[in-house]
Amino acid sequence: MRLNVRFSGAGGQGVILASVLLAKAYGLGEDYNISQTQSYGPEARGGACKAEVVISDENIDYPKVDSADVFVAFNQMGYNKYCEQVGKSAIVLVNSTLVETEDENAYCIPATDIAEEMGKPFVVNMVMLGALTKLLPKIYYPTVEAEIKENFSASIAGPNIEAYSKGYEYMANSSCSNSQFLIE
Amino acid sequence: MDKSATKAGYVVLQGNEACVKAAIYAGCRFFAGYPITPSTEIIEMMSEEMPICGGAFIQMEDEIASSCAIVGARWGGKKAMTATSGPGFTLMQEAIGYAAVTETPVVIVNVQRGGPATGQPTLSSQQDIYQARYGSHGDYEMIALAPSTVQEMYDFTVKAFELAEKYRTPVVLLADEVVGHMREKIIIKKGTMDVMPDKIVGTASPRADFFTGKNVLVEGQLHDERGRRIGHLAEKSGEFITKLNSKISNNVDLITDIKTYFLEDSDTAIVAYGSVERPAMDAVRLARGIKDDRVSATVKFVKNVFRKGVPAAMRTDYSHLKVGVIKINTPWPFPQGELRRLTRDVKLVIVPEMNIGKYYREIERALPDKKVVSLPKCGGNLHTPKEILDTVLKEMGVNE
Numbered sequence: 108m109r110l111n112v113r114f115s116g117a118g119g120q121g122v123i124l125a126s127v128l129l130a131k132a133y134g135l136g137e138d139y140n141i142s143q144t145q146s147y148g149p150e151a152r153g154g155a156c157k158a159e160v161v162i163s164d165e166n167i168d169y170p171k172v173d174s175a176d177v178f179v180a181f182n183q184m185g186y187n188k189y190c191e192q193v194g195k196s197a198i199v200l201v202n203s204t205l206v207e208t209e210d211e212n213a214y215c216i217p218a219t220d221i222a223e224e225m226g227k228p229f230v231v232n233m234v235m236l237g238a239l240t241k242l243l244p245k246i247y248y249p250t251v252e253a254e255i256k257e258n259f260s261a262s263i264a265g266p267n268i269e270a271y272s273k274g275y276e277y278m279a280n281s282s283c284s285n286s287q288f289l290i291e
Numbered sequence: 292m293d294k295s296a297t298k299a300g301y302v303v304l305q306g307n308e309a310c311v312k313a314a315i316y317a318g319c320r321f322f323a324g325y326p327i328t329p330s331t332e333i334i335e336m337m338s339e340e341m342p343i344c345g346g347a348f349i350q351m352e353d354e355i356a357s358s359c360a361i362v363g364a365r366w367g368g369k370k371a372m373t374a375t376s377g378p379g380f381t382l383m384q385e386a387i388g389y390a391a392v393t394e395t396p397v398v399i400v401n402v403q404r405g406g407p408a409t410g411q412p413t414l415s416s417q418q419d420i421y422q423a424r425y426g427s428h429g430d431y432e433m434i435a436l437a438p439s440t441v442q443e444m445y446d447f448t449v450k451a452f453e454l455a456e457k458y459r460t461p462v463v464l465l466a467d468e469v470v471g472h473m474r475e476k477i478i479i480k481k482g483t484m485d486v487m488p489d490k491i492v493g494t495a496s497p498r499a500d501f502f503t504g505k506n507v508l509v510e511g512q513l514h515d516e517r518g519r520r521i522g523h524l525a526e527k528s529g530e531f532i533t534k535l536n537s538k539i540s541n542n543v544d545l546i547t548d549i550k551t552y553f554l555e556d557s558d559t560a561i562v563a564y565g566s567v568e569r570p571a572m573d574a575v576r577l578a579r580g581i582k583d584d585r586v587s588a589t590v591k592f593v594k595n596v597f598r599k600g601v602p603a604a605m606r607t608d609y610s611h612l613k614v615g616v617i618k619i620n621t622p623w624p625f626p627q628g629e630l631r632r633l634t635r636d637v638k639l640v641i642v643p644e645m646n647i648g649k650y651y652r653e654i655e656r657a658l659p660d661k662k663v664v665s666l667p668k669c670g671g672n673l674h675t676p677k678e679i680l681d682t683v684l685k686e687m688g689v690n691e
Contacts, residue, residue, distance in 0.1 A: 127474060131303045134476040141303065143474035149412060169573035169676050170473055170566075 110162040110244070111172040115189050116181025116202075119152035121232025125179075126158035128236060128254050129246075133162045136250035142170040155184060179239060180206050181218075181231070198242050202235060214242060216277050222270060230270035237274025248275060301478055306444040306470040307332035307374075310400060311340055312479050313448035314372050317486050319398070320346030321371040323360035325353055325379060328412040329468040330402035333374035344483075354379035358386035361397045365390075366509060368502025370452060370486070374400035377410055380419055380426070387461050388427030392535070393509050394494050395501075396455035398448070400464040402471040405671045414671025415468035417565055417645040423463045424623045430532050432539035434546060435463040435623040437565040441475035447620070449486070454546065457488040458538055465622065467645065469566040469673055492542060495534040539624055547626035551633060553579065554615035559639040559687060562630075562654055564619040566673060567643050571616050573676035578612045578683055614683055622650065627657045634658055639686055641666055643674050662686075 112129065116122040123145045134141035142161045148154030159172040174194045180186035180201045186208065193199060201208050204219035218234040233255065240251045255271055256264050304312065310333055314322075322337040334350070341348035346369070351357040354375050361371035375383060380401045390397050403419050405411030423435045434454050436447040448464060455462040491497070496516045501507055508518030513528045521527040539546070553575055554560060561571040617633055619626060634640060640663045642651040648665035655663040666682050668674050 127303075130474055134303045135301060141474075141476055143303075144469065145472060147413060167475075167569075168576065169570045169673075170469070170475075171673060171675075173675060173677070 112160040112177040113175040114158040115185030118154045125232040132251040233270035234274035237271040238278040241278035309445040311336040313445040317452035321364035321369040323357040330374045354382035358383035372398040384426040390461040391431040394459040403467040439568045442477040493538040548620035550618040552616040557613045557615035568618045574679035
């Protein structure tokens, strides 16, 4: 199995952190081989930002993603830039607060709205990560949760875990959710 | 971030972070540097780790000072390292030459970015391949290691310290942005290893090591075995320079580290160093029809097929192509002998590089009876496997 995941969004949305946590969860929690890369502009915030995670049970030679099996868009700019470079039957997950898509099969979650309702707009990446965890194969809620706890100090782990669980639950309750079609 | 270098086991680290862990494992206890993308993580993490493990970290005013500081620190008895990228590496050349002539074992990490000048801070390249070898003035030999994975970034950093101490010479770890910023699962070792070698190989001035209680005279001018100036004596100077170079050039085969994949039956070889080896490897798997499939509804079926062997009908059109990979881990000193031996049965050699096509010239010179094709890629992106495969097909005359 080789799973190519691409995240795109703006610098400051936590795109890279979300990808790192996913990579750690697959790599350390589930014992897959992982390779996480990123590209970003010189700006600290606002510039285009892309992160890629390759997950495989074999050696990973080419560490980047050509055609994504899973595409996660945090904002419209990122969506427009990479929405063409996805494989057939790819999982597309978008932050529907900021992204308008014509793709009927895309999974939508108003992540920015959810984060702002919590009063903590910076946890948008955790909401997306929660939703993504529900959609992806071979990854489980506690594995990612453990990596989030590991990554943050105790004082800020709380809101991040809360956002993560909200994202997961939203996707679990969403009518179109179906994580089974990828793997038979 | 894992704070302690003494914890062993599997970790997910960035290449730059792995380099820091490895340096501390190898006994590096002095780091001087000036932050520059894409090597900043090394400096950042060193500033945290050095005080923890009892070493010293200094952020210097620039790269010239950084490289001079590590030479001085090694004279003071501590293993020392600095890290930089393109523009900083240019500034460090003066002290690299000085370390070479004073036979000071130091490690310089160059996480390459695009150049010339300020160039491309956030994109990758392999443009400094010749600068690593010939950057400073005068006749000296250089050892450079090129990692392609995060695990290799860890292993080669340790190896760089070993080689530096063994040959009493500066060693360059020639990484690039792709490896430096990539995160992978690696295994790191516990504690600190003593990399001091049993035997120091044929130094030009075989004196006591620095800071071992003996008086040591250090001299940037050409000097005799006791450190006295001989720059005005042509004959003795000639002997010194010959010795300085031959301690490495006579041991090329010992230093050389080359890995080969699928080369046994190949008539075409892709020669790569650094991160470009990875798409090259993927291209070879594609060419031989053994590429693992993408996750899809047929993944189960395909996996079964892999277990039982690929039936002929399922192979791609190219699966009869005999392509292999030669991965050069030590681009300098140039592994001429080993390369010639490995390519005995090969007719076509393809050299993909993230530059205008530089190392290709060395390979072409070393293999005059082979067809050597350069596959340069400029702009800062890694080659895709498809690009390399296309060149292989074109040069082999398939599907034309």
